[in-house]
Amino acid sequence: MGEEKQHSIPALPWMRDPVDVTLSQQLPLHSVPSLHPKLKLALEEMGITNLFPVQVAVWHETVGPGNFDRDICVNSPTGSGKTLAYALPLVQMLSSHVTKCIRALVVVPTRDLALQVKKVFDAVASPLGLRVGLAVGQSSVADEISELVEMPAREIGTCYDPQCVSLPRFQSKVDILVATPGRLMDHINTTIGFTLEHLYYLVVDETDRLLREAYQSWLPTVLELTQSKDDGFFQSADSFFPCSVGALRTRRRCGVERGFKDKPYPRLAKMVLSATLTQDPGRLIQLNLHHPLLLKAGQMRYRLPENLESYKLICETKVKPLYLIALLKSLGEEKCLVFTKSVDSTHRLCKLLNCFEDLQIDIKEYSSLQHQRVRSKTLNEFRKGKFQVLVSSDALTRGMDVEGVRNVINYDVPKYIKTYVHRAGRTARAGHTGRCFTLMSEDEVGRFKKLMRKAEGGSCPEHFVPSSLIEALNTTYQSALTKYKEIISKTQKKPKD
Numbered sequence: 001m002g003e004e005k006q007h008s009i010p011a012l013p014w015m016r017d018p019v020d021v022t023l024s025q026q027l028p029l030h031s032v033p034s035l036h037p038k039l040k041l042a043l044e045e046m047g048i049t050n051l052f053p054v055q056v057a058v059w060h061e062t063v064g065p066g067n068f069d070r071d072i073c074v075n076s077p078t079g080s081g082k083t084l085a086y087a088l089p090l091v092q093m094l095s096s097h098v099t100k101c102i103r104a105l106v107v108v109p110t111r112d113l114a115l116q117v118k119k120v121f122d123a124v125a126s127p128l129g130l131r132v133g134l135a136v137g138q139s140s141v142a143d144e145i146s147e148l149v150e151m152p153a154r155e156i157g158t159c160y161d162p163q164c165v166s167l168p169r170f171q172s173k174v175d176i177l178v179a180t181p182g183r184l185m186d187h188i189n190t191t192i193g194f195t196l197e198h199l200y201y202l203v204v205d206e207t208d209r210l211l212r213e214a215y216q217s218w219l220p221t222v223l224e225l226t227q228s229k230d231d232g233f234f235q236s237a238d239s240f241f242p243c244s245v246g247a248l249r250t251r252r253r254c255g256v257e258r259g260f261k262d263k264p265y266p267r268l269a270k271m272v273l274s275a276t277l278t279q280d281p282g283r284l285i286q287l288n289l290h291h292p293l294l295l296k297a298g299q300m301r302y303r304l305p306e307n308l309e310s311y312k313l314i315c316e317t318k319v320k321p322l323y324l325i326a327l328l329k330s331l332g333e334e335k336c337l338v339f340t341k342s343v344d345s346t347h348r349l350c351k352l353l354n355c356f357e358d359l360q361i362d363i364k365e366y367s368s369l370q371h372q373r374v375r376s377k378t379l380n381e382f383r384k385g386k387f388q389v390l391v392s393s394d395a396l397t398r399g400m401d402v403e404g405v406r407n408v409i410n411y412d413v414p415k416y417i418k419t420y421v422h423r424a425g426r427t428a429r430a431g432h433t434g435r436c437f438t439l440m441s442e443d444e445v446g447r448f449k450k451l452m453r454k455a456e457g458g459s460c461p462e463h464f465v466p467s468s469l470i471e472a473l474n475t476t477y478q479s480a481l482t483k484y485k486e487i488i489s490k491t492q493k494k495p496k497d
């Protein structure tokens with residue numbers, strides 16, 4: 001709740017004077033200073049001709065004159081291109097010195113998001129000879145390990161006892177690791193040969209979400225593991241098996257710490273990003289940021305995408321499904337994402353919608369109750385346009401980039417502006433247009449208006465569905481309701497003893 005409070009002046013001094021990203025212009029690739037020709041080519045193959053403002057600003061602070069002297073915090077709208085904003089400088093900076101060890105770690109909150117981020121990295125990293133790995137628990141641990149760590153050939157008589165004089169040499173197979181916190185911790189705790197000792201860069205995407213949930217203390221663990229050898233942490237040989245680059249001393253970027261009279265010290269360079277970056281000092285302190293620089297879009301704390309139109313649709317609660325169907329019908333064949341308040345509501349709504357006769361709209365459910373494989377399959381089919389409407393709880397709100405989603409519908413009014421920002425942000429991405437409709441009763445209008453005032457671009461006129469459409473669907477709705485109630489009562493009937 002505390003985080004949702006509107007702080008007009010952030011408590012942290014460095015947050016009060018941000019670089020306004022909206023003042024940067026898009027930049028054609030040929031004008032991007034120092035852009036590696038292979039990276040330029042890779043971007044062109046992705047259909048990218050210009051860098052977006054946030055990408056230009058981050059480039060300037062990392063590869064450009066900023067020289068990554070400060071840790072970078074990015075607060076820019078959904079769909080503004082934050083993934084490439086960090087992927088491009090990381091890939092360019094890592095490509096100058098090729099050695100196989102994990103030198104960049106990107107942590108994201110969910111598996112589907114990690115898969116999406118890896119895809120972006122693959123497109124730009126492989127042309128520069130860099131490999132990207134995944135630690136997300138999509139496959140078995142053994143399969144994942146075999147993709148990440150090169151096992152030493154076992155010779156007769158060798159053992160993996162750390163006390164043993166001739167230690168086996170493990171080697172990382174990847175340069176960049178995209179991970180979710182849970183599986184990352186599994187590898188840290190149990191995978192022999194997995195080390196973050198050589199990490200230069202740490203990216204925490206969807207920072208506010210990741211900082212809210214501690215996930216077995218992943219962040220303090222990563223920070224501790226990547227501390228300078230001078231701190232003595234790595235001097236205990238029995239904590240880790242060395243990798244083949246063990247002799248190579250990681251030369252991280254130097255930062256000049258105040259109070260140490262220009263004495264440089266090795267530091268892990270960090271980038272943290274979100275469309276709704278927390279301002280809570282208690283949360284941000286966990287990141288141990290080095291003279292952080294805030295790159296922010298616009299004046300207000302929350303900003304909606306420029307080409308997003310928000311509408312409210314007022315109806316009585318008991319006829320919400322009918323209005324939803326009428327709205328979906330009126331939107332024709334456009335791809336829509338419908339958000340509900342919970343996993344249960346998603347399931348119930350989907351069941352009810354599928355009781356409508358002759359609806360001629362394909363509707364599927366995406367929920368955390370489903371097995372990951374089912375979820376990923378549903379998402380892939382939705383991406384490919386195999387069905388039109390996906391109903392989801394907030395499991396899908398963060399970061400997911402599905403091409404062609406023209407409409408987002410809030411079946412339930414979001415409680416917080418952050419939730420609205422992330423849900424609505426599944427459309428109107430990368431400069432495209434999009435609409436977000438929120439269904440609500442008269443009673444909810446006041447609270448919703450108050451909520452929307454917290455976001456830049458939060459004007460929200462009323463949308464009307466033609467009453468003729470509502471009337472035409474009413475009979476079908478009544479029979480769908482009856483059918484739905486029958487199904488529910490059947491499933492709830494307990495078997496007799």
Ligand SMILES: Nc1ncnc2c1ncn2[C@@H]1O[C@H](COP(=O)(O)OP(=O)(O)OP(=O)(O)O)[C@@H](O)[C@H]1O
Nearest residue numbers: 048050051052078079080081082083275399401430
């Ligand atoms: N320079 C560019 N030119 C054209 N398209 C781009 C460019 N950069 C990114 N995109 C596209 O914009 C879309 C949104 O990018 P991305 O997913 O990185 O946004 P985001 O800011 O991380 O959003 P969110 O906050 O929702 O995670 C993607 O489809 C991506 O391919």
